[in-house]
Amino acid sequence: MKASNLLTRTVSGTVFLCILLAGIILHPVGYGVLLLAIIVIGLHEFYGMLLPKPFRLRKISGYVIATVMFALFFLKGYGLIVSGNYFWILIFPVAGVFIAELYSLSDNPFANISGVLAGVIYVALPFSLTTELTLHEGNYDYRILLALFIFLWSNDVGAYCFGTLFGRKGKHKLFERISPKKSWEGFWGGIIVSLTVAFVLLSVWGERYAFDKVHWFALAVIISLSGTFGDLTESMLKRAAGVKDSGKIMPGHGGVLDRFDSALFAFPFALSYIYLLDINILSSC
Numbered sequence: 108m109k110a111s112n113l114l115t116r117t118v119s120g121t122v123f124l125c126i127l128l129a130g131i132i133l134h135p136v137g138y139g140v141l142l143l144a145i146i147v148i149g150l151h152e153f154y155g156m157l158l159p160k161p162f163r164l165r166k167i168s169g170y171v172i173a174t175v176m177f178a179l180f181f182l183k184g185y186g187l188i189v190s191g192n193y194f195w196i197l198i199f200p201v202a203g204v205f206i207a208e209l210y211s212l213s214d215n216p217f218a219n220i221s222g223v224l225a226g227v228i229y230v231a232l233p234f235s236l237t238t239e240l241t242l243h244e245g246n247y248d249y250r251i252l253l254a255l256f257i258f259l260w261s262n263d264v265g266a267y268c269f270g271t272l273f274g275r276k277g278k279h280k281l282f283e284r285i286s287p288k289k290s291w292e293g294f295w296g297g298i299i300v301s302l303t304v305a306f307v308l309l310s311v312w313g314e315r316y317a318f319d320k321v322h323w324f325a326l327a328v329i330i331s332l333s334g335t336f337g338d339l340t341e342s343m344l345k346r347a348a349g350v351k352d353s354g355k356i357m358p359g360h361g362g363v364l365d366r367f368d369s370a371l372f373a374f375p376f377a378l379s380y381i382y383l384l385d386i387n388i389l390s391s392c
Contacts (some may be wrong), residue, residue: 110187113160120357123357128253128302130142130258131249131253131383133248135185135241135242138241141195142237142238143178145234146173146174146235147170147173148178148354148356149175149231149234149362149367150169150173150230150231151354152363152364153229153353153364154166154169154226155353156350157225157226165204165208167209168204168223169204169223172200172201172203172227173231173235175196175197175200175382176227177238178230178234180203180236180239181235181238182197184238184239184241184242184243184244184245185242185245195380199356204220204260205220228237230371232375233372233374234367234370235259236374236375236378237374237378239250239378239382240252248250254308255330255370255373255374256370258301258327258370258373259330260371262335263297264300265297265298265300265301266289266293266296266335267293268296268300269292269295269297270288270289270290271293272292273290274352276350282339282358285339285343290382293301294335295374297331298328298332301327301328301330301331302324302328304327305324306321306326308323320387322380322382326380326381329373329376330377332374333372334375335369337368337369337371337372338368338369340372341353341368352365
């Protein structure tokens, strides 16, 4: 990698990390604005790959659904709405997707409608669900969400380092058809590093929560496993679209989806684990 490219990636990555941490840590409203911006930009990138033609009306309907969905989750967690009945509002923008298609004069309405709704499910829903990890009856605690991000980053670093050190010969490809550079050595290395970081975080935050070490380490493994599938899924989508990166918003890193592809799978799976086992993650608020 050229020195100029490395500098660009370093500066861009540092700015991105600072914005992300500030948005999550400083205030719940900042977190809400940050997540909504990520959702809208991510949807824009997704629709850009899926709907390269200027299907403006379809894209707008997707943005509306995503914005309303996130707003409902956020307001419910913030304590500004107390009833789940408000989620019935989503019926109207979803119906709008089908109505918009009536005026598009398209020969393939099934694909267009499916594409718009797929973007909402793939991009908007996972980030909307993060409010369940951070907000409860008006109380805000960013630590679980931040810990899940740290698990993801640790898994990425571990996968890269172990893959570079032990997977160079390319004998043990993880998923060569989709991502030729990924190896089983990197896969297991990512889990090992993620578990190691989880052990460190446990001594700092874990004792403040009403769940034991088993759940804490289970979350690290779930994040690593599902995050890998999230990464592979976005690689599959980019291959199908014939693009190297989902966008260009981050010089040297690509787009929002390139940075959060792992999170799109990891966060819903982690939240499902927490809910299925009825783990009270916000007891310390």
